[in-house]
Amino acid sequence: xxxxxxxxxxxxxxxxxxxxxxxxxxGEITAIxxxxxxxxxVLLKQLIGLQAPDSGQVLVDGTxxxxxxxxxxxxxxxxxxxxxxxxxxxxxxTVFENVAxxxxxxxxLSREEIRSKVHEALRHxxxxxxxxxxxxxxxxGMKKRVGLARALLLKPQIILFDExxxxxxxxxxxAIHQLIADTHRLFGFTAIIVSHEIPDIFDISxxxxxxxxxxxxxxxxxxIFRNSRHPVVRQFIDGSxxxxxxxxx
Amino acid sequence: MAIRFLLQQLGGSAxxxxxxxxxxxxxxxxxLYIVVRRPGRPIHILKQLHFIGTKxxxxxxxxxxxxxMVLGLQGYYTLAKFGSEGxxxxxxxxxxxxxxxxxxxxxxxxxxxxSAITAEIGIMKITEQIDALKSMALEPFKYLxxxxxxxxxxxxxxxxxxFDVVGIAGGYLVGVKLxxxxxxxxxxEMEKSVVGRDVLSxxxxxxxxxxxxxxxxxxKGYTAGHGAEGVSRGTTAAVVMSSVLILVxxxxxxxxxx
Numbered sequence: 001x002x003x004x005x006x007x008x009x010x011x012x013x014x015x016x017x018x019x020x021x022x023x024x025x026x027g028e029i030t031a032i033x034x035x036x037x038x039x040x041x042v043l044l045k046q047l048i049g050l051q052a053p054d055s056g057q058v059l060v061d062g063t064x065x066x067x068x069x070x071x072x073x074x075x076x077x078x079x080x081x082x083x084x085x086x087x088x089x090x091x092x093x094t095v096f097e098n099v100a101x102x103x104x105x106x107x108x109l110s111r112e113e114i115r116s117k118v119h120e121a122l123r124h125x126x127x128x129x130x131x132x133x134x135x136x137x138x139x140x141g142m143k144k145r146v147g148l149a150r151a152l153l154l155k156p157q158i159i160l161f162d163e164x165x166x167x168x169x170x171x172x173x174x175a176i177h178q179l180i181a182d183t184h185r186l187f188g189f190t191a192i193i194v195s196h197e198i199p200d201i202f203d204i205s206x207x208x209x210x211x212x213x214x215x216x217x218x219x220x221x222x223x224i225f226r227n228s229r230h231p232v233v234r235q236f237i238d239g240s241x242x243x244x245x246x247x248x249x
Numbered sequence: 250m251a252i253r254f255l256l257q258q259l260g261g262s263a264x265x266x267x268x269x270x271x272x273x274x275x276x277x278x279x280x281l282y283i284v285v286r287r288p289g290r291p292i293h294i295l296k297q298l299h300f301i302g303t304k305x306x307x308x309x310x311x312x313x314x315x316x317x318m319v320l321g322l323q324g325y326y327t328l329a330k331f332g333s334e335g336x337x338x339x340x341x342x343x344x345x346x347x348x349x350x351x352x353x354x355x356x357x358x359x360x361x362x363x364s365a366i367t368a369e370i371g372i373m374k375i376t377e378q379i380d381a382l383k384s385m386a387l388e389p390f391k392y393l394x395x396x397x398x399x400x401x402x403x404x405x406x407x408x409x410x411x412f413d414v415v416g417i418a419g420g421y422l423v424g425v426k427l428x429x430x431x432x433x434x435x436x437x438e439m440e441k442s443v444v445g446r447d448v449l450s451x452x453x454x455x456x457x458x459x460x461x462x463x464x465x466x467x468x469k470g471y472t473a474g475h476g477a478e479g480v481s482r483g484t485t486a487a488v489v490m491s492s493v494l495i496l497v498x499x500x501x502x503x504x505x506x507x
Contacts (some may be wrong), residue, residue: 045380048383048384049383050380050383050384070388074386074388075386077383077384077385077386078386080384080386081384081385082381082384084377084380084381084384085377086376086377088376088377088378088380088381089378089381090373090378090381091372091376091378092369101385102385102387105385105387106385106386106387154385160384
């Protein structure tokens with residue numbers, strides 16, 4: 001469904017993605033893991049055209065999105081939903097207005113229909129009765145759930161999750177993972193989750209890919225990945241300080 | 250060696266300036282394209298009209314009344330030297346309508362609304378709200394730039410008209426009520442000397458100032474750097490650049506419309 005071919009991306013002299021290749025399969029949950037600062041969020045932004053690669057191809061259903069203009073890119077983006085790291089809710093709008101926003105702008109539904117869809121979406125993520133609250137009145141977990149409700153509303157084929165559980169306590173973290181798994185079962189979208197919640201993320205993903213020094217160094221079904229003998233993967237899963245990943249050098 | 254270094258620095262600065270100007274003009278071109286093709290919902294434009302226009306009423310009236318009063322005092326002092334105090338109404342009106350009304354209105358709107366526009370868009374950028382709009386396949390210019398440009402181009406001339414009227418009243422207050430000029434003379438001389446071309450000149454100026462304010466302030470927000478510091482620098486740059494552009498553009502327009 002999505003294929004990255006030899007994607008390179010640099011910021012100044014710092015190469016973040018280096019001839020990266022990756023296949024994302026339709027209908028599956030793929031987790032992209034890796035140490036902080038390795039470019040996982042940059043990788044995610046390449047998939048939806050929020051950043052353009054310096055070279056390489058990003059194929060979505062066979063279309064190379066790096067060659068598209070604004071309108072072509074918008075047609076591709078219709079297939080996507082995205083949950084941002086900090087939820088990226090519109091801070092001048094209430095929760096209801098935030099979730100209703102894509103419906104108001106992209107559909108011709110009546111006010112009543114929008115209201116019912118928004119309430120249904122908020123119910124799905126366990127957040128009824130907070131319509132009139134503003135984003136700065138919500139906790140981190142609630143913001144992420146509102147963001148998820150907004151991302152789900154137009155029933156996209158692909159949803160990108162940029163560290164959906166960062167900064168949350170373990171229980172809310174588990175709850176968000178469960179919510180992603182439940183909504184995936186319900187709606188059947190393709191999910192790409194950037195995360196370093198090891199091993200929790202393995203419980204909900206079908207496949208896992210590890211990004212290290214700008215490349216995917218290991219990719220495969222979760223169970224195989226979990227038992228990988230690759231020294232970098234092993235160190236990352238075990239959370240060991242000794243190994244090829246060196247932070248305190 | 251030192252000359253070469255100096256030339257390199259100068260060349261580098263000139264290239265940076267040219268690149269920035271190119272980006273600004275591209276931004277303006279695309280913004281105007283969106284204004285024409287997809288201007289945004291009327292409700293978004295009305296909200297911006299309220300923010301830029303209605304909420305500036307107090308500061309505009311306050312500035313205008315004192316500007317008119319100062320013009321009344323200074324004008325009387327100068328004209329009295331030639332025994333032409335009766336021309337005060339004409340001096341106040343022409344100064345306000347042709348020059349001070351449009352320029353001071355634009356500077357006030359820049360300070361009150363322009364800085365807020367930059368800060369709002371800048372914060373939306375650094376908190377990924379603009380990326381969120383793009384990810385929904387929505388055109389951010391349609392929501393963030395187009396309504397602000399339309400509202401500023403409508404609001405600034407209206408505020409300028411109000412500034413002129415209140416300023417003339419301020420001049421009346423000082424000239425007629427304090428300094429004892431005949432009220433009939435004040436308005437008669439004004440009516441005699443102010444022609445349609447003067448009003449048109451002020452109108453064209455304020456229209457273009459509205460465009461300059463919204464263009465520069467939206468651009469500086471859209472290209473704000475990282476974090477709170479980036480937004481604060483963007484906001485300062487927006488106010489400074491808008492103000493300078495207003496004054497420079499005012500000179501060129503005056504020389505053309507005189």
